[in-house]
Amino acid sequence: MPRTHSYELTVTWTGAGAGGTVNYRDYGRDHQIDADGPPPLLGSADPTFRGDSQRWNPEQLLLTALAQCHMLSYLSLCARGRVVVTAYTDEAVGTMTESGDGGGAFTEVVLRPRVTVATPEMAERAAELHERAHRLCFIASSVNFPVRHEPVIVVADAPTAAPTGRTAG
Known part of the structure; x- marks a missing residue:
């Protein structure tokens, strides 16, 4: 029988200032993400959308989730398959395209x-x-x-290493 997992967190907008969303230019995009256990995560919008570059934005967090999940799945498979991994880094890149209506979507992520x-x-x-x-x-x-x-x-x-050239997805 499949198991079901539930995840909970709280996102609190901290950018209201004195005026709230009086207009698009003047409200803050800052927010805080809290969950039981880990320290708070400070978030904002991408700087392109008037956010704070010193805080995590949703697009970075999506890319992070993909890179982390792949790494954790991969390391588990390696450990079970007797492949000893001694180091792992990933320089992931995501591409998002805006649509004419103010929305947009990711079109691709490349994990490296x-x-x-x-x-x-x-x-x-x-x-x-x-x-796998x-x-x-x-x-x-x-x-x-x-x-x-x-x-x-x-x-x-x-002394040297060569790319494997393999892709998935």
Whole structure:
């Protein structure tokens, strides 16, 4: 039987100032995100939309969720598949296109994980596991735009590394 999980948080707008939303230019986009356990997360709009560049915006958080979910799914598969990962970074990029009515949507996300494995024998399997991790990622399974992967697998203490060229999604 499938399990169901529920997540709760509170988003509180802190940008009302004295006048609230009297007009588009003058209200603050700042807000705070709270959940039981982690510290508060300070958010705002993207600076393009009059937000604070020193705070997280929803677009960054969506990209973060995709990159985190892929990484966590991938590391789990590696641990279960006896692929020893010793380092992992991802320089993810998301593309959002505005529509004429003031809305918009993400059109693509590219995850660029750079994975270091312990031995050369693990490199091929490490590259292959990205496709399965993509299929298992809860967040990637929930979005309606492509999430591509451009992984690079590096062997610990190896002099050079080459991209695997594999993509998923």
